[in-house]
Amino acid sequence: MDTAGKIIKCKAAVAWEIGKPLSIEEIEVEAPKANEVRIKMVATGICRTDDHVLKGALKGIDFPVILGHEGAGIIESIGDGVTGLKPGDKVIPLCIPQCGKCSSCLNPNTNCCLKTHLSESQNVMPDKTSRFLCKGKAAYHFLWTSTFSEYTVVPVDSVAKIDNRAPMDKACLFGCGFSTxxxxxxxxxxxxxxxxxxxxxxxxxxxxxxxxxxxxxxxxxxxxxxxxxxxxxxxxxxxxxxxxxxxxxxxxxxxxxxxxxxxxxxxxxxxxxxxxxxxxxxxxxxxxxxxxxxxxxxxxxxxxxxxxxxxxxxxxxxxxFGGWKSKESVPRLVDEFMANKFNLDGLVSHTLPFHQINKGFELLRSGNSIRTILMF
The missing domain is CATH 3.40.50.720 (NAD(P)-binding Rossmann-like Domain)
Structure with a gap:
């Protein structure tokens, strides 16, 4: 059944409060609004920054929140005004946007787009509302990516189209760890x-x-x-x-x-x-x-x-984010990977099903993992 324009019910790992394990919950994900895309996630990595949030070490995060910022997925639907992207495209959500218009994006010496969380809150979408609903209340976004969900909604400035042949369990590493x-x-x-x-x-x-x-x-x-x-x-x-x-x-x-x-x-x-x-x-x-x-x-x-x-x-x-201007650089990095410029096999120490996400965090905290990849 065509899901475009409709609310999707799916599973997400919700952080309800600091110091508590993530909880796998059924959530509702709204359709993308103008200049947004909705993505069906395929793979996501667990990064230390996500753990910082769970430990209360990062300020400015609202709860409940859907974390995750190192993922790869497939566009399910697009909102009005979106060009260059279509349903079925393989993409990587970008934790550092590239709007292409601000003073940082126009300067060749920095990638710190002024739409990043360092300049404005990314706990909600650019229109200041959430696309997530859990147990009757809004759940907050994280870095405009929120990859710990079967479906997520991302502004068009925070998504990069990649080679359709790219293996998603490796491609997700370009969303943070490897690129950085x-x-x-x-x-x-x-x-x-x-x-x-x-x-x-x-x-x-x-x-x-x-x-x-x-x-x-x-x-x-x-x-x-x-x-x-x-x-x-x-x-x-x-x-x-x-x-x-x-x-x-x-x-x-x-x-x-x-x-x-x-x-x-x-x-x-x-x-x-x-x-x-x-x-x-x-x-x-x-x-x-x-x-x-x-x-x-x-x-x-x-x-x-x-x-x-x-x-x-x-x-x-x-x-x-390694100084990369994200939207233009991530596809090029994936192309170089596909051309065998570098081998990333050793970066992934564990691959787990998404519902074992808390085990992935345990591996991170114990020092027993390099990168744990969760597959949806």
Whole structure:
């Protein structure tokens, strides 16, 4: 039966409050309004940012909320005014929009569209209403993506059409994890051939950063994690050395500085921990080292450091979604994947049915997963 223009009843993982497991609920998903599309989700990844919300570490989130921002699906229907997209297209919802009109979108040096959650709330759609109803009350959106639902509605500025041949269990990684880590190397740091790099944290984003360093021609890639069980995967992706801070009596930044004759050319913090951010900066070489913050810290986190670290020539940068202008770049990244420019097999450690989503979060919190993909 044709569902276009009609309310769809489906299952979604609803977060009712901070500190509680997600609850699989039947929800109603409204038809897309003007400049919106409704997507039947096929696959979605579990990211640390989703867990931050569940732990209350991110401000400005309204409950109940449908989380998820790393997904891939198929357009079910489109609203008025939508061009270039049609039912049946494979797409990726974009947690960083690209409106193409704001000052950021018009500037080649940033991808931080002014429609992102950093500039305005994405708890509801652009018209300030929700498309989700659960148990008679509105459920809120998350980053305009809400991929933890069998169906979701997304503004046209937050969706990218991809190659129809792309496997969805891999394509979803381009919605956050891979694009974020790989792009931080290629776009933000602009790593040069022959460089020495340090990557802090070997989750999905950290390993994607290792892939980026290898692709950029780094000669030495030092991977750092307190879970040595991830080291063999990092080496498969190109890490030349792997070190566990728990195995040393001195701060890891001192260990790295000694290993590299004064510090690395580039370091990447892929965790979202302020102590690690400081360590990543401190292990950069005086005068020319660059450190890139990729991991998202809790909203209340603060950081302090010795200004001499920057005064003496180091560079400290941040990178959101790998610096990619999302709508135009994600399809190109998927095309490169389909052309075998990079192999993402090792990034997915677990594949689970959607109803086991809480098990996926348990794997994330225990450190026993790289990326868990949920299949609908």
């Amino acid at each position: 880590g790989y792009g931080a190397v290629i776009n933000t740091a602009k790593v040069e051939p022959g460089s020495t790099c340090a990557v802090f944290g070997l989750g999905g984003i950290g390993l994607s950063t290792v892939i980026g360093c290898k692709s950029a021609g780094a000669e030495r890639i030092i991977a750092i994690d307190i879970n040595s069980g991830k080291f063999h995967i990092a080496k498969d992706f190109g890490a030349t050395e792997c070190i566990n801070p728990l195995n040393y009596s001195k701060p890891i930044q001192e260990v790295i500085t000694e290993m590299t004759n004064g510090g690395v050319h580039y370091s990447f913090e892929c965790i979202g921990n302020t102590d690690t951010m400081k360590a990543a900066l401190e292990c950069c070489h005086i005068g020319y080292g660059t450190s890139v913050i990729i991991g998202e810290a809790p909203s209340a986190a603060q950081i302090s450091f010795d200004p001499i670290l920057l005064f003496t020539g180091r560079t400290w940068k941040g990178s959101i």
